[in-house]
Amino acid sequence: MxxxxxxxxxxxxxxxxxxxxxxxxxxxxxxxxxxxxxxxxxxxxxxxxxxxxxxxxxxxxxxxxxxxxxxxxxxxxxxxxxxxxxxxxxxxxxxxxxxxxxxxxxxxxxxxxxxxxxxxLINRAVSEAQTGSPTRGGRPGTLAVKKDGNWEISGRKTFTTMSPALTYFLTSAWIEEKKAIGFFLLHKDLEGLAIEETWDVISMRGTESHDLVLDRVTVDESMLVEINDGPRGNNINGWILHIPACYLGIAQAARDYALRFALEYSPNSIQGTISELPNVQRLLGEIDLELVRSRHFIYSVAEAYDDEQRRPYIANELGAVKHTITNCAISIVDKAMRIVGAKSLQRQNPLQRHYRDVRAGLHNPPMDDVTIQKLAQTAIQKGTN
Structure with missing residues (x-):
């Protein structure tokens, strides 16, 4: 496909x-x-x-x-x-x-x-328990204070994906003297930097998205690599499409497993395999329709973003792709489980893992409600033009 x-x-x-x-x-x-x-x-x-x-x-x-x-x-x-x-x-x-x-x-x-x-390897460390998703505009509780010409950083970050393997944590902190959010490039071996193993969830368990704990971590001025002191115009970021791409891949894996099962499973109540049953074919057809629709959507938007002449016209498409594919992936895995039946709930069956993992997509940015609200606001602002 x-x-x-x-x-x-x-x-x-x-x-x-x-x-x-x-x-x-x-x-x-x-x-x-x-x-x-x-x-x-x-x-x-x-x-x-x-x-x-x-x-x-x-x-x-x-x-x-x-x-x-x-x-x-x-x-x-x-x-x-x-x-x-x-x-x-x-x-x-x-x-x-x-x-x-x-x-x-x-x-x-x-x-x-x-x-x-x-x-x-690098990842941003921005989420905090008190502020929720950073995409909603909360100020970091992590603080950076200037002391003796260096920056001293203290705080706690949640959902630090890939924490066991990261070399650098690109960490947000509030800088009071600048009235701005700064991003500091923190090496994993800095004194005062630790990973607390808090990741205990049912989805994406292997990402080990533990807490990053910073206890008076000290770095020099050169490690303050970004300053965010206000809105920056059209700040779209096409690289977030790695998120829906991930859930599209999981959906494909669920589809492939369900198809193999349908082609091989032959209960003695029927002649042939269940792939010949109309209800199974309907589910397989609906799965492939959702995959085709999702795949054309994400690749068309990715292609538009890569084109520097078309990129300025991208507005809400990135969020719409993430919303569409995440929800389609959930639907695809659900249909795959209906094909396989109760066996899909067995712990050794990969479908139960796919079922749990695709749910995580709902909580990756941007959230569904934000995407829908932005689409509505854009429509209202532009009117019928």
Whole structure:
């Protein structure tokens, strides 16, 4: 189903590389989920392949892949293992955004490029228990205070995806003297920085999205890499499409399992397999319809974002893609479970894992209510023009 979206030799080359390790990734998924264990072996494989440096621009030693490429690759990885897909997606997305928007000065970008080429991994640490999702505008409770020419940072971050593997935490903190939110690049080995193992959820268990605890972590001025002191115009970020790409990959995995089951399962109450039953064919057809619709939507928006002439016209499409695909993925897994029946609820059955994992998409930004509200507000502001 995905073949028509492959456009370049680079895409074919990387899809082949990813498919070669796909069975290995898939074989670990049940254990990763059952033990709530981070897929370190999978991440190490991706680092060794050079995958994690693909979103670095060519000028910085990377391959300079775009959003479209990333979506294609991330969907594939997530179809093998959801925790691996979501985890590495954050690194790919954060890195892509940093260099596309030049969020840091060139010396800092050059420094991090060298680190990434050596295998360093990064994610933003922004969520906090008291503020909720940072996309809703809450001020961080984490504070950065200037002391003796350095910054001293204290606070706690939640939902720090990929915490066991991260080399750098791009951490938000409130700077009172600047009346602004600053982002500090914190290395994992800094004194006062610790990971508290709090991740105890039923979805995406292997991401180990634990709490990041900062107890008077001290860094020099150079590690204050971003300042957010107010609205920044059209601040769309196409790299967040790694999120719906992940859930699209999970939906594809659920579909493939249900199809194999339908082709093989033959109860003695019927002739042939259940794939010949009208109700099963209806569910399979509805699943593929949702996959086709979702896939064309995400790849068309990714392609538009990669086109610098079309990008300025993108408004709510990114949120709409995430909303659509997340909800379609939930529906697809539900239909797959209806095909398989009660067996889908067995702990050793991958569908129950897919069922739990796709629910996590509802809580990744942007939230459904925000997306719908923005669509409505845009319609009202523009009227019938």
């Amino acid at each position: 995905k073949q028509i979206f492959i456009k370049t030799d680079t895409q074919r080359e990387w899809l082949q590389k990813l498919n070669e390790v796909g069975a290995e990734f898939s074989s670990r998924s049940a254990h990763i989920d059952e033990q709530s264990k981070f897929p370190m072996e999978n991440i190490d494989t991706l680092v060794d392949l050079g995958y994690t440096s693909l979103t670095l621009p060519k000028a910085y030693g990377g391959k300079g892949i775009g959003i479209y490429d990333m979506v294609l690759f991330q969907e594939t990885i997530a179809s093998f293992d959801s925790a691996t897909g979501l985890s590495i997606g954050w690194h790919m997305g954060v890195t892509g955004e940093l260099y596309e928007k030049k969020l840091w000065d060139d010396s800092k970008l050059s420094f991090f490029a060298e680190e990434a080429l050596k295998g360093a």
